[in-house]
Amino acid sequence: MHLLSIDWWFLLEKLVLIMVIISLSLVIAMYTTYAERKVAAWLQDRRGPNRAGPWGILQPLADGGKLFFKEEIIPLVSSKFLFILGPSLAMITALLTSAVIPWGTSLHLFGREMPLQIADVNIGILYIFGVVSLGVYGIMIGGWASNNKFSLLAAIRAASQMISYELAMGLALIAVLMLAGSLQMSVIVQNQIDHGWHVIYQPLGFVIFFICALAECNRTPFDLAEAENELNFGYHQEYSSMKLGFYLFAEYINMFISSAVMATLFFGGYDIPFVNEASWGISPNLLALIGFAVLMAKIFFFLFVFIWIRWTIPRFRYDQLMNLGWKGLIPLSLANMVLTAVVMLILKK
Amino acid sequence: MSITLILFWFLSVLALFSAAMVVASKNPVYSVLWLILVFFAISGHYLLLNAQFLAIVNIIVYAGAIMVLFLFVIMLMNLNKSNEPKRNKWLNLAGVLAGGCLLLVLVAALKNAETKATLAETGTGNIGLIENLGKALFTDYVVPFEISSVLFLSAMVGAVVLGKKESSPDTAGQSGKSSEK
Structure with missing residues (x-):
């Protein structure tokens, strides 16, 4: 009987990969909170967390445990379902993006080739865009369901900020797409291995993309959605316990994923710089793992820059934020796009 | 199945x-x-x-x-x-x-x-894949495509015009200032 014509090995392989990548994202996000506190302490000439474990490395576990044991409060006059849906959506959309990022070349195990990418779809970049544009819902639904005017105001701020910066982000990406000639993430990485990293050709595009990524993650200087002195605490003011933890945690996962996207689109992904690793003649499995480690190093560098910026630059005012987005970044990225197209046309002839 | x-x-x-x-x-x-x-x-x-x-x-x-x-x-x-009107x-x-x-x-x-x-x-x-769709849109259907983009542009301009505050005679000075900014 042929009940279900499914390639079970394929399914199992992808399931394992998904589990590994999701747990990796969670662990890295956990230790980014630790890194944030340590870097902040370093920049401010303090010691930072140093009580839980050696050098305080168990601090994220202590923080998580504390959040789990806090009392869970759900406001009386709010929609309970939506109140819980908000942080869940924030978490889900943060984790979804990792599906199209190529984490390395393929592993050869048990006679099968196993690419280190969950889905090498034809529309890789657009998929990231789709998920990023859904990220607004977690914040908006949570802010509205809190039944608190400050939460609602913060949610609307966050949503309009994310929508505004998505435009400039998309326009900056079009120039990269023209260089790579494809939307497929693996092709974009391969193009960089063959012709050099995109950041060399698109420095302006990278800067615009980076600024927009800061805004999309609600990081300082764009963290108006959680401006303590104007809105108390922002859209998660009414949240307590692990639901608050989800919102805070989703921000760190977003940071990790957007660092991965930047490393993949502009800094060659898993490409090892300055060498031709294919000529080393070592086993492809080892090569894939080295590539993965190189990608991680690039990601950690970006995460450090994110934290560095947070503890260096003060917050924008809201009109400054909108001016920068609509009158600064969008025309700049349009010009960048047209310029790239013209140069490409001239060089081809 | x-x-x-x-x-x-x-x-x-x-x-x-x-x-x-x-x-x-x-x-x-x-x-x-x-x-x-x-x-x-x-x-x-x-x-x-x-x-x-x-x-x-x-x-x-x-x-x-x-x-x-x-x-x-x-x-x-x-x-x-409470403020929803009762429907017939x-x-x-x-x-x-x-x-x-x-x-x-x-x-x-x-x-x-x-x-x-x-x-x-x-x-x-594979007609729905981006290469084929793009080729079809920019070769066979290029005129309708461009016309519809002009339509969207006019809709955008219309929204901006409608969204702009009209300056009435008594507040003309104030709104004039803000528009100069």
């Missing part, structure tokens, strides 16, 4: 159920959320037809942008049950009748469409 067929039935039931819930929900915020689910189910159908580009654009444009605006408006209007029973009946008529017209119009020639090929076919 192949996995495509299972997904097809799952997505169809999801789409129809969510569409019914859009109408049935009392709270407009829930209606919007159900509508988002409808868009997701439809995107799933596009994926089954191997039209990846359409699927993702459907999510980006409808679920990611237009529904966010819907949600904005509904959340800011603060619709409560006959008005409800008229609504059902009008909707039924629309359904009848649609079914009648599509009944004799060339279903056999254009039967959807699930899982195969």
Whole structure:
């Protein structure tokens, strides 16, 4: 009987990969909170967390445990379902993006080739865009369901900020797409291995993309959605316990994923710089793992820059934020796009 | 039963159920959320037809942008049950009748469409992939494409003109100042 014509090995392989990548994202996000506190302490000439474990490395576990044991409060006059849906959506959309990022070349195990990418779809970049544009819902639904005017105001701020910066982000990406000639993430990485990293050709595009990524993650200087002195605490003011933890945690996962996207689109992904690793003649499995480690190093560098910026630059005012987005970044990225197209046309002839 | 067929039935039931819930929900915020689910189910159908580009654009444009605006408006209007006007029973009946008529017209119009020639090929076919779609749009359909983009531009200009505050004679000085900024 042929009940279900499914390639079970394929399914199992992808399931394992998904589990590994999701747990990796969670662990890295956990230790980014630790890194944030340590870097902040370093920049401010303090010691930072140093009580839980050696050098305080168990601090994220202590923080998580504390959040789990806090009392869970759900406001009386709010929609309970939506109140819980908000942080869940924030978490889900943060984790979804990792599906199209190529984490390395393929592993050869048990006679099968196993690419280190969950889905090498034809529309890789657009998929990231789709998920990023859904990220607004977690914040908006949570802010509205809190039944608190400050939460609602913060949610609307966050949503309009994310929508505004998505435009400039998309326009900056079009120039990269023209260089790579494809939307497929693996092709974009391969193009960089063959012709050099995109950041060399698109420095302006990278800067615009980076600024927009800061805004999309609600990081300082764009963290108006959680401006303590104007809105108390922002859209998660009414949240307590692990639901608050989800919102805070989703921000760190977003940071990790957007660092991965930047490393993949502009800094060659898993490409090892300055060498031709294919000529080393070592086993492809080892090569894939080295590539993965190189990608991680690039990601950690970006995460450090994110934290560095947070503890260096003060917050924008809201009109400054909108001016920068609509009158600064969008025309700049349009010009960048047209310029790239013209140069490409001239060089081809 | 192949996995495509299972997904097809799952997505169809999801789409129809969510569409019914859009109408049935009392709270407009829930209606919007159900509508988002409808868009997701439809995107799933596009994926089954191997039209990846359409699927993702459907999510980006409808679920990611237009529904966010819907949600904005509904959340800011603060619709409560108390200020909702009581509807006439006959008005409800008229609504059902009008909707039924629309359904009848649609079914009648599509009944004799060339279903056999254009039967959807699930899982195969690559017309929905971005290269083919782009080539078709910029070669065969370039004039309609450009005209529709001009239409969108005029809509944008219209929105800006409508959104601009008109300066009445007594406050002309103030608004003049703010527009100079």
